[in-house]
Amino acid sequence: MLAARQILHENFDKSPWLLRRHNERNVFYQLMVRAGDPFDRILGRLAEHGVEAVDLNFACDAPEIRACLAGSALFNNIDAFGSVAEQCRRNWSGVLTAKVRLGDETPDWQKRFAERVRVLEDSGIDALIVHTRFFREKFKRRARHEFIPWIAANTRLPIIANGDIGGPEDVAAMADNLRPACAIMIGRHAIVRPWLFAAWDSTFQIDHGAVWHRMCEYIEEDFPPEVAFRRIQMFTKYFAANYAFGHSLRTAVSNARSIAEIRERATAFFAARSTVVTRPLVAGV
Ligand SMILES: Cc1cc2nc3c(=O)[nH]c(=O)nc-3n(C[C@H](O)[C@H](O)[C@H](O)COP(=O)(O)O)c2cc1C
Structure with missing residues (x-):
């Protein structure tokens, strides 16, 4: 999620938030939008740099995002919400999506949700x-996901279902609820198993250690050392879910004091050939 206003000040050739690798295609640039943002200039800049797709985040409920009157706070203010969506559409001819949650759990949440879907x-x-x-x-x-059929039946917008989907087995298990959706979005499981999409229809051997090291190389290429250090720790927290005894990898990496030490400890863990689980469990943030 990119703070929309910040886009005006970033260097597209250098900013780790905006850079994409030559082999990355169809990247969505997700924006934290606020009423009053200069959308003509922000979206104009994204278009100038060849961005094809933009997503508006009305789903984030983190306190710092709410404090900016963005994310869930904007979702709850229907006038500002509608105005932001309308201005973004007016200034963006590429693919435009919005991400929402169900809202606040009030007795009339379905009415409030349906109103917002209509606005979108x-x-x-x-x-x-x-x-x-x-x-x-x-x-x-x-x-x-039992609400997906109701949501899809009440809008002509294609619905992309998100939450707790970890692979083809989950899609099969939730098929009745997911069928009215046009697509699914996977968050945490794609961090735990970055090969998830490539291996969707086939099985192939994964060299977990090699994947972990490659991810660390990418992170180190993109970010200054102190930021990379924390991001590698965060990635490892998720990646460790691949292992029956992943807590030892997680602990070893979270107690390390440098990236070199992280690498050394992770390399030792991978060399021990710890048991890999077939269905990793993911936790929240
Ligand atoms: C560490 C972390 C960071 C996230 N950052 C974003 C974000 O920037 N934008 C967003 O739309 N969702 C974000 N999410 C939420 C996920 O996109 C997704 O909606 C949520 O995790 C549920 O889907 P999942 O079960 O497939 O992970 C984040 C989740 C986590 C755990």
Whole structure:
């Protein structure tokens, strides 16, 4: 998620937030938008740099995002929400999506949700991504995909379902609820298993250690050392879910004092050939 206003000040050739690798295609640039943002200039700049697709984040409920009147705070202010969506559509001819949650868990949440979907539909966005949890649930309980058929039946927008989907087995298990969606979005499981999409229809041997090292190389290429250090620790926290005893990898890496030490400890862990689980469990942030 990129702070929309900040786009005006970033260097597209250098900023780790905006750079993309030559082999990356169809990258969505997701924006943290606020009422009053200069959308003509922000979206104009993205277009100048060849961006094809933009997503508007109305789903984030983090306190610092709410404090900017963005994310869930903007979702809850229907006038500002509609105005932002309409201005973005007016200034962006590429693919435009919006990401939402179910809203606040009030007795009339379905009415409030349906009103907002209608506003988005009227604005002319191309598709709607729904993380089927309420804002205050954070990552607790399970995603409520049983509402996807109701959402899809009440809008002509294509629906992209998100939340707790970890692979083809999950899609098969939730097929009845997911069928009315046009696509799925995967978050945490794609961090735990970055090969997830490549291996969707086939099985292939994964060299977990090689994947981990490559990810660290990418992070180190993109970020200054102190930022890279923390991002590698965060990635490893998720990646460790691949292992039955992943906590030892997680702990070893979170107690390391430098990237070199992280690499040394992770290399030792991978050399021990720890048991890999077939269904990693992911936690929240
Ligand atoms: C560490 C972390 C960072 C996230 N950052 C974003 C973000 O920048 N934009 C966004 O739309 N969702 C973000 N999410 C939420 C995910 O995109 C997704 O909606 C949520 O994790 C549920 O899907 P999943 O079960 O497939 O992970 C983040 C989640 C986590 C755990």
